[in-house]
Amino acid sequence: MGLTVNPISQKTSDTSLLFIQREMADIFADLSDLFGNPSSLGSIYGLLFASPEPLSMEEIVERLEISSGTASQGLRRLVELQAVLPRKEEGERVTRYSAKLELRPFVQMFLKQQLMPRLEQSTARIAALEGKLPKLSEENRSVIKTRLGRASKWHRRAKTFIPIIRRFLG
Numbered sequence: 292m293g294l295t296v297n298p299i300s301q302k303t304s305d306t307s308l309l310f311i312q313r314e315m316a317d318i319f320a321d322l323s324d325l326f327g328n329p330s331s332l333g334s335i336y337g338l339l340f341a342s343p344e345p346l347s348m349e350e351i352v353e354r355l356e357i358s359s360g361t362a363s364q365g366l367r368r369l370v371e372l373q374a375v376l377p378r379k380e381e382g383e384r385v386t387r388y389s390a391k392l393e394l395r396p397f398v399q400m401f402l403k404q405q406l407m408p409r410l411e412q413s414t415a416r417i418a419a420l421e422g423k424l425p426k427l428s429e430e431n432r433s434v435i436k437t438r439l440g441r442a443s444k445w446h447r448r449a450k451t452f453i454p455i456i457r458r459f460l461g
Contacts, residue, residue, distance in 0.1 A: 308343075309354065315341035316355055327405045331357060335365040336374055336390055345378055345387035372400050402453055410453075414446045 316337035323333025334355050339346060346354070352362045366388055369375035374393075379386045421439055424432050 308341075312338050312341040312354060326401045328400075329365070331355075331361050332365050332368055335362065336369055339375060339388055339390035340392070342389070345376075345389040347385045347387050349385075351388070399457065402457060406449075407453065410446055410449055414443070414450075417442050417446065 316334040319333035319337030319340065320330035321333070323336070324330045334357070335351055338351060338355055348359065348362050348366060351357075351366070352359055355362070366375065366377075369388075370377055374391055375388050376391060377386050377388055417439055421436075424436055424439075427435060
C-alpha cells in the first residue's frame, strides 16, 4: 500500500516554500545591490539558495517574475562566479541550476570588481586634490592637508588589508 499525500497539506507546504524562496531572494537582492551588483543577480542566487532541488531557468523566471533575458544573464554571471552550478541530467534538454553554499565567490568578486577599482580611483583623486593645496589660504591649506593625509592613510590600510582577505578566501 502506497503513501498518500494530503493535497491540502501539500499545497500549504508548496506555498510556504515559495514564500521562503521569495524572502531569501529579496534578502540576497538587497545584499547584491549593497555591493553594487544588479539586484536580480542576488534574487536568482537567493531563490536557488532556498531551493531544495535544482531549478530550471523557466522555473526561476516564473518564481521571481522576471524576464527570460534577466534570468539568462544572471545565471550566466553566477555560473562565471562559480556561485551556481549548472547541471543537465542525461536525456534531459533542460539545464537545472543549484546554488553553491559558499560566500567566497561573492566576496572575491566584490573585492576584485568593486572595491579595488574604487580604491584606485579615489587614491588618484586624493593625489590630484593634494596638488590643489597651494591655491588655498594658509588656514584652509593646513586643515585640508591633514584631512587628505588621513584619507590617504585609510586607503593605504585598505590596500594592505584586502590582499590578506583575498589570501584567506583562497
